[in-house]
């Protein structure tokens with residue numbers, strides 16, 4: 001039996017994780033946590049009967065408590081509720097699928113409690129990799145990547161000696177605006193940005209994949225997860241999204257993982273690692289596919305990717321600034337208060353003015369986030 005807590009259970013990865021739980025009798029859901037969507041959370045509680053459920057929004061937590069009064073579930077709230085849900089004694093694996101820096105503290109709590117982490121929250125490693133990776137080592141817990149690219153690299157490294165890695169090949173679909181130039185991107189709208197060619201994902205990450213900021217965040221995660229220097233991480237645009245990423249070894253061999261774009265595969269692989277379980281998904285039909293193509297990323301037009309490398313190189317609080325500025329800008333873009341190009345432009349301004357702190361504590365990370373968000377909002381409203 002795998003006892004699993006799903007933090008961020010009402011989002012895209014969370015709901016797909018629960019679909020896997022539904023189809024696998026060996027999975028027991030011990031805890032669920034969500035930001036504020038208590039309607040869906042209540043349904044999930046009734047179906048999966050977790051021991052505890054946390055809601056970040058205190059008011060919504062009170063409402064949920066009344067709605068679920070007939071059940072034995074313990075309703076928790078706020079950040080303390082999220083961390084408590086992350087550390088429940090009976091849990092084996094915590095799926096961290098909440099969006100944003102709100103994910104850092106619950107992940108630390110889960111690691112401290114000795115839980116393996118099925119990592120889907122990007123901010124955890126981007127902003128706090130220097131805290132998370134040594135802590136996981138110290139506590140002897142595994143960080144199992146859920147993101148499709150990192151799972152592909154993880155699968156490609158199965159049984160290999162990490163010292164033989166020559167480079168990591170991180171593939172990118174290029175998003176809906178691949179091939180476009182700055183001039184054409186000026187007037188792109190929210191609905192244009194949300195038309196992702198291959199993957200169906202949450203709104204924020206879909207915009208991030210249109211700007212290539214998502215790929216930039218993934219570069220930073222690769223660095224932490226696989227302990228590979230930035231110079232050895234190669235981003236390759238592969239519009240068909242069949243090769244999900246891979247590893248080039250010291251003898252020139254490349255091992256990569258292929259499959260149809262479907263997040264259930266990497267989620268399930270993380271949950272059952274090192275076992276591989278059957279999964280009823282669409283199979284790759286090479287004759288229907290016919291070709292796979294590759295391009296160099298256009299980092300002049302999509303400078304979010306170049307800025308990510310710069311932030312990663314600087315280290316300290318700089319990746320947090322990159323991420324927080326992006327979160328603020330994407331929020332404004334989705335509310336139609338900022339243009340598409342404002343996103344990367346504002347990230348750049350925020351990074352330029354930031355005086356970084358090396359080796360920041362969680363408090364310092366969250367302070368850099370707050371400052372950056374405020375500054376980014378002011379920049380955008382000018």
Ligand code: MN3
Pocket residue numbers: 147148149218
């Ligand atoms: Mn990805």
